Amino acid sequence: MRESKQARLERMHAEYAILCREFPAPKCALHFTNPFELLVATVLSAQTTDKRVNSVTPALFASYPNAAALANARAEDVEDIIRPLGFFRSKTQHLLGLANALDRDFGGVVPRTMDELTGLPGVGRKTANVVLGNAFHIPGFPVDTHVMRVTGRLRWRSDWRIAKSDPVKVEREICACFPPEEWTDLSHRLILHGRAVCHARTPDCANCPLNETCPSAG
DNA sequence: ATCCCGAGGG
DNA sequence: CCCTCTGGAT
Structure with missing residues (x-):
């Protein structure tokens, strides 16, 4: 029998409450308020860990504290700094293009709308929502691979394969069920949960705090 | 071997 | 709807 809409809503809120207990103080691992x-740190964080990003940002921002400085950087120099992150060539391209566009189109000031942000090189919806939420306190729901997988298992029970799902649909569905001031925080907790427990290949359902209600728990 | 708090491009 | 980009940790 199909779960009613009201029941599902209550379950989602209960699950959120459990995640809040599981991760008592999730602050953005990239602690930048500037x-x-x-924005730069979030772009760099693709396919890496926050720890590694935090290990290169001091040197990066010491040399290039703002968009104008980064726009005029030599690609080689930037590559040398961010090399340990992997994908350093494409990331450097993104960073320089990003800094140029910021400098040229926005006077070096990071814009505050989704359309403007995603128009920048290397910035997609996920990155834009992280920046909007954490730097500007404009509610957004960042959807990455973890969020796709966890919400897929929790809500749709569909095979969580990312390519077949629609991140914007996930974004809309979740946003419809939670108040805006909880979006950023919920996304972050889902990401942490995805990394810690709800793994892609072998989810640790036995030790999952949501295994009572998760329709995909096995 | 496998995975990592994605985005651009074919 | 794929694929690629990349080094480092585990």
């Missing part, structure tokens, strides 16, 4: 720094 929008430029947060």
Whole structure:
């Protein structure tokens, strides 16, 4: 029998409450409050860990504290700094293009709208929502691979394969069920949960705090 | 071997 | 709807 809409809503809120207990104080691992720094750090965080990003940002921002400085950087120099992150060539391209566009189109000031942000090189919806939420306190729901997988298992029970799902649909569905001031926080907790427990290949359902209600728990 | 708090491009 | 980009940790 199909779960009613009301029941599902209550379950989702209960699950959120459990995640809040599981991760008592999730703050953005990239702790930057400066929008430029947060944007750059978030772009760098693709396919890496926050720890590694945090290990290169001091040197990066010491040399290039703002968009104008980064726009005029030599690609080689930037590559040398961010090399340990992997994908350093494409990331450097993104960073330089990003800094140029920021400098040229926005006077070096990070814009505050989804359309403007995603128009920047290397910035997609996920990155834009992280920046909007954490730097500007404009509610957004960042959807990455973890969020796709966890919400897929929790809500749709569909095979969580990312390619077949629609991140914007996930974004809309979740946003419809939670108040805006919880979006950023919920996304972050889902990501942490995805990394810690709800793994892609072998989810640790036995030790999952949501295994009582998760329709995919096995 | 496998995975990592994605985005651009074919 | 794929694929690629990349080094480092585990």
